Amino acid sequence: MKVGIVVSDRDDWTAQALMASFSRRQMDATFLDFSELKSGIGKRLDFSCGDVNLLDLDALVVRDLGRRGAVDVSFRFEALTALVELGISVINPPEAISSAANKYATSRRLHGASVPTPRTVATTSPKIAEEALYSFKTAVSKPLFGYKGKDIILLKSSKQADIESLREIVERRGMVYLQEFINVTSGSARDIRAFVVDGRLQGAIYRNAPPGEWISNLARGGRPTPCPKTRELEDLAVRSARAVGAIYCGVDLLESKDGLTTIEVNGTPSGKGIYDALGIDVTEAIAEHVCSNLDHRKG
Numbered sequence: 001m002k003v004g005i006v007v008s009d010r011d012d013w014t015a016q017a018l019m020a021s022f023s024r025r026q027m028d029a030t031f032l033d034f035s036e037l038k039s040g041i042g043k044r045l046d047f048s049c050g051d052v053n054l055l056d057l058d059a060l061v062v063r064d065l066g067r068r069g070a071v072d073v074s075f076r077f078e079a080l081t082a083l084v085e086l087g088i089s090v091i092n093p094p095e096a097i098s099s100a101a102n103k104y105a106t107s108r109r110l111h112g113a114s115v116p117t118p119r120t121v122a123t124t125s126p127k128i129a130e131e132a133l134y135s136f137k138t139a140v141s142k143p144l145f146g147y148k149g150k151d152i153i154l155l156k157s158s159k160q161a162d163i164e165s166l167r168e169i170v171e172r173r174g175m176v177y178l179q180e181f182i183n184v185t186s187g188s189a190r191d192i193r194a195f196v197v198d199g200r201l202q203g204a205i206y207r208n209a210p211p212g213e214w215i216s217n218l219a220r221g222g223r224p225t226p227c228p229k230t231r232e233l234e235d236l237a238v239r240s241a242r243a244v245g246a247i248y249c250g251v252d253l254l255e256s257k258d259g260l261t262t263i264e265v266n267g268t269p270s271g272k273g274i275y276d277a278l279g280i281d282v283t284e285a286i287a288e289h290v291c292s293n294l295d296h297r298k299g
Helices: 013-024 070-085 094-101 103-112 126-136 160-173 231-244 272-278 282-298
Strands: 002-006 028-032 037-041 045-049 059-062 089-091 120-123 138-142 153-156 176-180 190-197 200-208 223-226 248-256 259-266
Touching: 002 013, 013 028, 013 272, 013 282, 037 070, 045 070, 059 070, 059 282, 070 089, 070 094, 089 282, 094 103, 094 231, 094 259, 103 120, 103 176, 103 231, 103 259, 120 126, 126 138, 126 160, 126 176, 138 160, 153 160, 160 176, 190 231, 190 272, 190 282, 200 231, 200 272, 200 282, 223 272, 231 248, 231 259, 248 282
Parallel strands: 002 028, 002 059, 059 089
Antiparallel strands: 037 045, 120 176, 138 153, 138 176, 190 200, 190 248, 200 223, 248 259
């Protein structure tokens, strides 16, 4: 069986772990950088990436689509959708990656699945944005399509400078996504990253923010430590993954006074943090899902 691993950095820990997990199952895996993606339309529809004919593959696992701008990302998603229609197994499904990447889409799907999530307002109006901030008192502004904790801003209605920053965000981006700030009950700046594969919680870590900081993303200096599994955590993590349609994902949760609440779902997560903290290689479960799914389809 032939599997493509879509990634922009071949040295990425998760990409290398996926390659090793597929190799242990005697699966023929290859790295694909979608900056070399091509589709031709003539008598037949063809798709290639570098010198690889994508129609020869049995499955694609998307670790990192890569991007230069909105136009090329749209093309990459359309290509993935077409490959699914042509019978190639794509993990995660393009609609799941899209739903997880778009924070408003994630929030809407979490709400639709009755998964606890912070109050959120997305708006194109500076006036409505200010009203929302006054309602929340403290809120987090996030880029609609963001990653690794970049460009996340903490805003307080009591600070005029923050009101002005909020106006500037709406003017510059054309809209703002505001999520109510949750005071965590742990007493320290941390969140929980739960890793789900095929409807099962593989493990979870606390992501602890650096001293004096409030953003806990590992890419921003956060430190991973073991987080115990609980029935509540497993239930919310699995339901969050199901809400966006992900086969594998990282679910980010906060410990609030009312219990756990899901803030985001990552449809192309790194497995390094959970491996460093717990010694769990989640790519084994991903590879097993791909292998079992292909065996079932061919059987």
